[in-house]
Amino acid sequence: MDCQDLAQDLLLELEQAQSLTQLLDWALxxxxxxxxxxxxxxxxSAAxxxxxxxxxxxxxVILRNPLQSSSEKSISTEDIQTQISQLGLEERVLLLEGPIPALLADLGQCFPETQIGVCFWTELxxxxxxxxxxxxLRDYLADSALYLVNHCRYGAIAQANLDLxxxxxxxxxxxxxxxxxxxIxxxxxxxxxxxLSERDLAYIQATAPGLLLSTSPLFLTFAQPDPPEPARFYPxxxxxxDNFLxxxxxxxxxxxxxxxxxxFIPSRSYSQNNTEAESLKFRRSLRLDYAYFQEYGSLLREKIAAVAPDIFVKLGIEDFDIQIFEMEMVASHDGCYFTMHADNSYPQTAFRQVSCVYYFHREPKPYRGGELRIYDTQRQKPHPPILYGTYDEVIPTNNSIVFFSSSCLHEILPVFSPSQAFADSRFTINTWLGAKQFT
Structure with a gap:
């Protein structure tokens, strides 16, 4: 099958595509x-x-240059290799780390007859x-090949493909x-x-990233708004x-x-000016990184995964292959709050689809307030979400968990704890489920 047949088959399937997992599955x-x-x-890599x-x-073959990783929390080589071993793929998946030009040269030298039929860039x-x-990469592609590039919402990457x-x-x-x-x-x-065909030129015109904002010897930054999407309503x-664990x-x-x-450290916002003072305009709380509660996080993750299909049905969310369980523990002490926001409004959080909040605290409850207020929301990316209707309110109760759409606007009302003691906080483990591998 040549690249045109491959592309045409994929294009037919992509009319119904819901996830990157499907795309990679069809490519293989x-x-x-x-x-x-x-x-x-x-x-x-999990997909x-x-x-x-x-x-x-x-x-x-999976190649990686650690100096070019787009994530500060990139999963380690050892963890990926462990996954490969656990799945019994050692004979079929080769993992290499180092400068990409050198890795490709080594690959061509060690396996001179090998050709790449599908290449997927994920960390440009x-x-x-x-x-x-x-x-x-041209020297290593088959005579007909498929080439996929991620992160094309960023103008510089989209522009590089057009210039290519x-x-x-x-x-x-x-x-x-x-x-x-x-x-993609x-x-x-x-x-x-x-x-270049007329079709190529039409695509270039349709996807031109926009205005050049700034330059440096290594980087170009372009204005590149997300393509407009139809307005969607999230109730x-x-x-x-209750009694979840x-x-x-x-x-x-x-x-x-x-x-x-x-x-625990002060929680931060995802705003561009991500200082503690800036974050306090939106939220006040303390957070604990997942590394400090992995054992309990794993237990919670297993229980969430077990109930997720039923939860998706009740929320009216189409079932998806969960590839991410992003977690944090939060302590909301006296005077804490979180103003109205949606959990997937920033590029770093766009993959979030379902939000989960597990509540735990001393008994009897040593605080009041801290209710989770969820609003009817209308979304039309790239525009900010807007209120559209009414709201509902969740009262925190010990050992309960709440699930809702990450696209809904919501807020945490102020917490009042008379003792002001850390141990008397409103504690939660917040989890976000998504279809994108979190690294």
């Missing part, structure tokens, strides 16, 4: 047996590994890297997928076609489950939180 399904799948970057289980005859961070390393087509018209932009990953460009590589619907586990989590008081 169409990959010729003599060619390999190459992923560059750790992001979305690729799961897809590899469904296609036992396929081979994949700047215009120069995207453009130059895309050109470098101008430099080497063997690259052809087949489809722009703004709502998959962080915005699907290109084909066909060295027999050396000129203030929630599901609350065994009583002894609930008590152990509380004791653990109190014992780690010195590890």
């Amino acid at each position: 399904a169409c990959l010729p047996s003599q060619q390999i799948f190459c992923q560059i970057g750790w992001e979305e 690729v590994l799961q897809a590899m289980l469904r296609y036992p005859e396929k081979l994949a 961070t700047d215009y120069r890297t995207c453009l130059l390393q895309s050109l470098l 087509m101008g430099i080497d018209p063997s690259f052809h932009l087949q489809k722009v997928l703004p709502n998959l990953g962080q915005g 460009h699907l290109l084909t590589w066909d060295p027999q076609r050396k000129g 203030c619907r929630y599901v609350k489950l 065994p009583a002894e586990v609930n008590q152990a989590i509380l004791e653990h939180a109190i014992a780690h008081q010195d590890k």
